[in-house]
Amino acid sequence: MPTTATLTDRYVETAMRSVPEKQRPDLSAELRASIEDEIDARIAAGDSADAAERTVLTELGDPDALAAGYIDRPLWLIGPRYYLTWWRLTKLLWAIVPACVAFAVALGQVLAGESIGAVIGAVVPAVISVIVNIGFWTALVFFIIERSAGDKDAGVVSAWTVDRLPEKKERGAGLSDLIASLVFLALAAGAVIWDQLFGLAYLTDAGGWLPALSPALWPGWILGLLALIALEAALAVVVYVNGRWTTATATVNAVLNVAFVVPLLWLLSREELLNPALFPGVIPAASADTVETVVVTLLGFGAVAIALWDTIDGFLKSRRAR
Amino acid sequence: MSETEALDTHLQELRRGTTVLACLRLLQEPGYGYGLLEELSRRGFDTDANTLYPLLRRLEKQGHLTSEWNTDEARPRKFYRTSDAGRRLARALTDDFTAIADAIAGLPEEN
Numbered sequence: 001m002p003t004t005a006t007l008t009d010r011y012v013e014t015a016m017r018s019v020p021e022k023q024r025p026d027l028s029a030e031l032r033a034s035i036e037d038e039i040d041a042r043i044a045a046g047d048s049a050d051a052a053e054r055t056v057l058t059e060l061g062d063p064d065a066l067a068a069g070y071i072d073r074p075l076w077l078i079g080p081r082y083y084l085t086w087w088r089l090t091k092l093l094w095a096i097v098p099a100c101v102a103f104a105v106a107l108g109q110v111l112a113g114e115s116i117g118a119v120i121g122a123v124v125p126a127v128i129s130v131i132v133n134i135g136f137w138t139a140l141v142f143f144i145i146e147r148s149a150g151d152k153d154a155g156v157v158s159a160w161t162v163d164r165l166p167e168k169k170e171r172g173a174g175l176s177d178l179i180a181s182l183v184f185l186a187l188a189a190g191a192v193i194w195d196q197l198f199g200l201a202y203l204t205d206a207g208g209w210l211p212a213l214s215p216a217l218w219p220g221w222i223l224g225l226l227a228l229i230a231l232e233a234a235l236a237v238v239v240y241v242n243g244r245w246t247t248a249t250a251t252v253n254a255v256l257n258v259a260f261v262v263p264l265l266w267l268l269s270r271e272e273l274l275n276p277a278l279f280p281g282v283i284p285a286a287s288a289d290t291v292e293t294v295v296v297t298l299l300g301f302g303a304v305a306i307a308l309w310d311t312i313d314g315f316l317k318s319r320r321a322r
Numbered sequence: 323m324s325e326t327e328a329l330d331t332h333l334q335e336l337r338r339g340t341t342v343l344a345c346l347r348l349l350q351e352p353g354y355g356y357g358l359l360e361e362l363s364r365r366g367f368d369t370d371a372n373t374l375y376p377l378l379r380r381l382e383k384q385g386h387l388t389s390e391w392n393t394d395e396a397r398p399r400k401f402y403r404t405s406d407a408g409r410r411l412a413r414a415l416t417d418d419f420t421a422i423a424d425a426i427a428g429l430p431e432e433n
Contacts, residue, residue: 027379029391030355030400034375037356037397060372069376072383 007053008035015063019071027070035060078142085157086142093134101130103305110297172317173244181236189229196222201278214267214275221263228260244321250314257307268300341369341377343419346404346412349387354399378402386411 012035016028035056042052060066068075078086105126109119194200196218199209213222235256239249267273271292344367348358355375362369381387386408392401404412 026400029398031375033397033399034355034371037354037399038359038371041356041360059370066372066376069372070379072380 007057008032008039011035011057011060011063015067015070018064018067018073023071074146077146078139079146082142082146082157086138090135090138093138094131097134098127098130102127103301107297107301110301111294113293171244171321172313173239173242173321175240178236178240182233185229185233185236189226192222192225192229201275203278210277211275212278214272216272217267221267224263225260228256232256245314245317246321247315247318250311250318253314254311257311261303261307264303265300268296271296273299337367339415340419341367341373342381343412343415345374345377345381346386346408346415349402349404350409352390352401352403354392354401358402381408 012028012032016024038056039052102123105123106119109122195211200212201210203210387402388405389400389402392399
């Protein structure tokens with residue numbers, strides 16, 4: 001059949017592309033014989049040679065899929081055996097790494113004295129590239145494991161046992177949470193008042209104790225801070241009485257965090273938060289400015305990180321309690 | 323998913339495995355790809371060519387079939403035959419299939 005042989009030739013050749021060299025002669029001869037047998041049978045049943053060949057090859061389907069069946073090659077990127085492990089790992093990395101990278105890049109940019117626009121311009125591409133890279137490399141590693149391990153267990157996935165069941169999550173609204181919050185807030189308020197009355201920073205040069213916070217903050221800013229602390233305490237009590245976090249309490253928590261962080265950043269940026277007498281007193285005058293910039297930046301980032309985490313934590317707990 | 327699609331999927335699930343059993347039993351007499359395909363369909367095991375050919379290959383790799391090229395005729399063909407291990411597998415599968423058929427017969431009557 002010189003006129004019809006070409007399609008079969010092309011089909012067999014295409015299927016053999018992905019078959020290991022060693023199996024090719026045997027497999028291609030067998031496949032060709034099977035195809036020709038079937039074509040002959042169709043011609044005997046009254047089909048034209050052309051139509052018979054087309055029908056037979058169409059029914060066999062995609063030659064690459066057929067070849068994959070012959071040599072037991074998976075037709076998926078990550079199959080059911082590794083899927084859950086891959087997805088858990090990817091989610092874990094996505095939850096941790098981009099946030100850390102954003103924090104680190106932003107900190108570096110601010111310390112280098114970049115403008116807010118430049119900081120955002122550096123953080124956004126860094127975070128996007130980290131997310132994409134985590135997705136790609138994790139999938140690639142599991143893709144390779146899937147294909148190299150064959151039928152054997154690669155040891156990446158151990159058998160599931162009941163011990164792996166997640167612990168029941170704390171709801172964050174128990175008596176211990178209330179006590180911890182109130183004690184912490186009382187200590188914070190106590191520290192602020194003590195700082196105003198006696199000072200928290202001890203400097204030999206200045207001849208004793210100095211307030212760490214700028215004296216100019218009294219009375220307005222300090223009273224505002226104490227009021228915020230009182231509101232935080234009230235919120236902790238409300239959450240305890242409700243017995244759980246709700247969307248409303250989580251929102252109030254977020255608002256309080258913003259009310260704390262925004263003025264803090266504003267004061268830091270104007271260098272009005274800390275006692276101006278502090279830096280020249282502790283450090284030699286020449287490097288005082290640099291050190292002050294670094295300390296101020298670290299304080300700002302620390303405050304933002306804690307406030308962000310506390311806000312997210314409140315919403316997570318409220319969602320969990322639903 | 324429409325009712326016929328669901329039916330097709332379930333039938334496919336149910337029949338999976340019976341093709342293996344049929345092949346192992348039929349190939350006590352040596353047979354080749356297309357001939358076996360015809361024989362299967364004549365006996366009521368409707369199988370696609372692109373399922374059967376890779377299956378024969380897999381069974382051979384597992385040692386349940388042996389193969390030999392027959393070049394006596396104009397068209398050389400690869401003939402498969404059930405091995406001893408294949409016969410043991412066929413027996414085990416037949417026993418299990420009978421047990422399942424009995425178990426199904428013992429289920430509550432359908433209305």
